[in-house]
Amino acid sequence: MRYTDVAIIGGGAAGFFAGINLAASNSAVKILILEKGKQVLSKVKISGGGRCNVTHAEFDPKTLAQNYPRGHKELLGPFHQFMTGDMFAWLEERGVELKIEEDGRVFPISDASQTIIDCFQQEADQLGVEVKTNAGVDVITKVEDQDYTWELKGKGLNVQAKQLIVASGSSPKMWRLIQTLGHKVVKPVPSLFTFNVKDERLINLPGISLQAEVEVFTTKDRGISKQKLKSLHSSGPLLITHWGLSGPCILKLSAWGARIFSELNHQFQLRVNWLPQHNVESLKSHFEDLKSIQPKQFLYTNPIEGLPKRFWQSLLDSVSIGQDLNWSNMSKPQMQSLALELCAGEFHVNGKSTFKDEFVTAGGVDLKEIDFKTFQSKLHANLFFVGEVLNIDAVTGGFNFQGAWTSGFICARHLSETL
16 A cells, blocks of 8 residues: 555646646645556657647637637636746746747747656656556545545555546546546547548649638538537638648637537538638629639639639539630639639538547536636545546647646645645
8 A cells, every 4th residue: 555645647748747836836745646558748749740739829818718619718717827828937947948830839949749748757856756657547435534535546556645636638447437436527529630521622632721711511400400500610721631621720610519520420511611701792703803804814724812723723623614714705604603612612521530649539527516726626625637637628739738737737736735
């Protein structure tokens, strides 16, 4: 039997950050991090293509919270206590220099996730935080009327702790254990995924990125209200890939619509406006202008509005506009067909693909059961939940990590003051 003041289940971003911040605030506290895998901080390692997208350059708490489809209301208070600017300062005080990229994502200047991992592990070593790997927890038991409230058992593991922080991420096994303690777990579904679309119009266009607007619809009654579907729209850079559609526009939509898309079994229709500055009617009017201004110009070799030539020609092919058509000979039905294709093109989504290695789920411990001033359970004293074990998730761009840093820091600060 091992005894510790604080046991942390999960050696990922949230759990590790909670441990080192608690140790820094109260050196007398004994802390033990239990990681089921061979290595800690494995998600930090692969984040951002191995560069570690540590946070996002958004410094207003209210605006920051709007990037969390689940958790935006609950995180507003915590973000006033510890948010992006605080994480900047925390890392820079420890010698980790950061850079902000054009899209607002924040990385270490080294472009290496190992820089963050080394920083955290150095902190843990200096502060005396004990880390045990290959230490999966199979049973959590609450021991009433004792100082050591929590008993944790696993293969070769028997630990008793006064306080327990659960930072196990998206772990179905841990969610089942949490349910044995009486907590409700919102069913997890995938979030942050790309759309599988097999379509002749896109087949030869991988790598092309465009500013676009997209909205979701279904051609059959799938049991989802029209109001819910109407809420599913997005805009921004859209990337055509070998398997379909990706880019910030699609990933943002996948996060906000995660539960609805799961109900639809990831089968639905997408309406795409490839020229967001236009609608069908304004584009037809633009065509009429081009007909007057440049009547002899051939459409096929002269894309409009800066569209990539391969993309433009693929859409012309799809509406049977040949290489020998010039603007003067373009008929009104042809204008209508092309305007619809450009401003309201319809595509069938048939499934999803994981976005790189950054698998994120929507689901987890019900937020109604958490005190967000401390991240303590409302059902059990001395029990805390931080990071993605909660029903909190964000769009891509460093926001999921910021949720981990914020929850870990606030939980640690509370425990440092009470132990």
